[in-house]
Amino acid sequence: xxxxxxxxxxxxxxxxxxxxxxxxxxxxxxxxxxxxxxxxxxxxxxxxxxxxxxxxxxxxxxxxxxxxxxxxxxxxxxxxxxxxxxxxxxxxxxxxxxxxxxxxxxxxxxxxxxxxxxxxxxxxxxxxxxxxxxxxxxxxxxxxxxxxxxxxxxxxxxxxxxxxxxxxxxxxxxxxxxxxxxxxxxxxxxxxxxxxxxx
Amino acid sequence: xxxxxxxxxxxxxxxxxxxxxxxxxxxxxxxxxxxxxxxxxxxxxxxxxxxxxxxxxxxxxxxxxxxxxxxxxxxxxxxxxxxxxxxxxxxxxxxxxxxxxxxxxxxxxxxxxxxxxxxxxxxxxxxxxxxxxxxxxxxxxxxxxxxxxxxxxxxxxxxxxxxxxxxxxxxxxxxxxxxxxxxxxxxxxxxxxxxxxxx
DNA sequence: ATAACGATTGTATGGACGTTCAATTTTTTG
DNA sequence: CAAAAAATTGAACGTCCATACAATCGTTAT
Numbered sequence: 311x312x313x314x315x316x317x318x319x320x321x322x323x324x325x326x327x328x329x330x331x332x333x334x335x336x337x338x339x340x341x342x343x344x345x346x347x348x349x350x351x352x353x354x355x356x357x358x359x360x361x362x363x364x365x366x367x368x369x370x371x372x373x374x375x376x377x378x379x380x381x382x383x384x385x386x387x388x389x390x391x392x393x394x395x396x397x398x399x400x401x402x403x404x405x406x407x408x409x410x411x412x413x414x415x416x417x418x419x420x421x422x423x424x425x426x427x428x429x430x431x432x433x434x435x436x437x438x439x440x441x442x443x444x445x446x447x448x449x450x451x452x453x454x455x456x457x458x459x460x461x462x463x464x465x466x467x468x469x470x471x472x473x474x475x476x477x478x479x480x481x482x483x484x485x486x487x488x489x490x491x492x493x494x495x496x497x498x499x500x501x502x503x504x505x506x507x508x509x
Numbered sequence: 510x511x512x513x514x515x516x517x518x519x520x521x522x523x524x525x526x527x528x529x530x531x532x533x534x535x536x537x538x539x540x541x542x543x544x545x546x547x548x549x550x551x552x553x554x555x556x557x558x559x560x561x562x563x564x565x566x567x568x569x570x571x572x573x574x575x576x577x578x579x580x581x582x583x584x585x586x587x588x589x590x591x592x593x594x595x596x597x598x599x600x601x602x603x604x605x606x607x608x609x610x611x612x613x614x615x616x617x618x619x620x621x622x623x624x625x626x627x628x629x630x631x632x633x634x635x636x637x638x639x640x641x642x643x644x645x646x647x648x649x650x651x652x653x654x655x656x657x658x659x660x661x662x663x664x665x666x667x668x669x670x671x672x673x674x675x676x677x678x679x680x681x682x683x684x685x686x687x688x689x690x691x692x693x694x695x696x697x698x699x700x701x702x703x704x705x706x707x708x
Numbered sequence: 709a710t711a712a713c714g715a716t717t718g719t720a721t722g723g724a725c726g727t728t729c730a731a732t733t734t735t736t737t738g
Numbered sequence: 739c740a741a742a743a744a745a746t747t748g749a750a751c752g753t754c755c756a757t758a759c760a761a762t763c764g765t766t767a768t
Contacts (some may be wrong), residue, residue: 312735312736316735316744316745317744317745320745335625336621336624336625338536338537341724341725341726342725342726342727343724343725343726351746351747352746352747352748353725353726353727354727354728354729354746354747354748354749355745355746355747357726357727357728358744358745358746361727362726362727363725363726363727413624414624415621415624415625418617418620418621418624419621421617422535422614422617422618422620422621424681424682425535425612425613425614425617425681426534426535426614431682431684434682435682435683438679438682465695468679468692468695468696469672469695469696469699471675471679472671472672472675472676472678472679472696473668473671473672473675474675475674475675475678475679476670476671476672476673476674476675476676476678477671477675479671479674479675479678480637480667480670480671480674482623482624483623483630483633483634483637484634485630493667496664496667496668497667497668497671500668504699511765511766512713512714512715512765512766515714515715515765516714516715519715540754540755540756541755541756541757542754542755542756550716550717551716551717551718552755552756552757553716553717553718553719553757553758553759554715554716554717556756556757556758557714557715557716558715560757561756561757562755562756562757
């Protein structure tokens with residue numbers, strides 16, 4: 311195997327394993343030693359690739375944010391109108407599909423780092439602004455298509471995003487996934503109402 | 510001073526100092542030694558009062574949740590109608606006054622513990638359900654008073670709460686407090702709209 | 709007044725941590 | 739095939755940590 315490939319794979323392996331361990335133990339309790347043990351390598355090899363712990367955490371965060379972003383990606387086939395597409399996106403946004411993409415515990419743990427690390431804060435901010443901009447565009451498309459009447463797409467995109475973020479925050483405190491779904495449905499209904507779509 | 514009083518004061522001192530250090534260093538980097546140093550006592554004295562780290566963290570969380578709860582407490586004088594009171598509460602909920610009550614960084618750090626500690630999860634859940642119930646009551650009072658027309662106070666209380674939680678989550682990524690205020694205002698406007706109050 | 713008790717100190721321990729560095733193995737390059 | 743470079747090992751270091759424990763000091767109760 312080419313060396314370049316080895317380096318890339320190893321780095322990915324290490325970040326993945328960091329993620330796995332962090333899911334169970336929490337980021338703050340995930341050490342080089344634990345990651346190395348699970349990978350059956352020496353801790354010093356991790357240092358070889360990541361130099362120090364901060365760099366490793368930053369990689370974890372970048373991985374996390376990439377995953378987060380994926381929730382928005384639905385193939386936009388020409389079969390659908392912008393309106394239909396927007397509805398599909400909303401259905402996905404207020405579903406439990408996030409769980410397949412990332413672990414809430416790890417995600418929120420990374421998030422808390424924004425309060426002490428300006429660079430991380432910036433990354434999170436950019437991601438969220440991007441997603442909100444994306445949602446705004448979808449709404450604007452519908453307005454242009456005249457399939458939707460929304461006065462201020464930007465504001466509505468913010469409202470829906472806030473609603474969504476707050477709903478996930480809340481349902482993460484619930485153990486019953488049925489109850490989670492109901493709360494998500496309730497919020498989704500409001501989201502649709504906000505764009506003037508009554509289901 | 511009575512021994513009982515000393516014990517109570519010391520415990521409070523320790524939790525307060527934990528909080529202070531955690532604000533700057535993060536919970537995960539706040540050790541017995543650091544707390545002790547700031548208080549000019551021996552680390553072992555902390556152990557004397559808290560037995561182990563988990564117990565200390567639990568106390569921190571309880572302190573945090575008490576503070577959180579305070580945002581809802583506004584004296585309800587008889588001078589105000591339920592409707593006026595509700596508006597006052599909403600104004601407060603969507604203000605930056607939370608910052609005076611607790612540190613967002615510490616709060617979210619505590620929150621992330623819900624994903625690995627069922628007891629903590631339960632505490633957070635109860636708090637939020639209580640606050641949502643409280644808000645629902647305020648709305649119901651207005652409906653009874655006939656100063657508001659809301660079909661389902663419970664659902665609307667959830668919507669407003671989700672909106673609020675999501676808005677704070679989002680504005681914590683912003684550095685500019687003016688921008689924070691604008692986003693909060695935007696969300697507050699929707700909250701008022703949701704109860705049929707147009708300002 | 710003295711015995712008991714809680715508050716506090718001081719010291720010690722063992723373990724985990726991040727990181728370093730030199731040595732060794734494996735792969736690539738010329 | 740030899741030399742260079744990268745991957746990996748293994749051992750070691752100093753630091754900090756949570757916690758244990760025995761000793762002391764001060765207060766309270768009898």
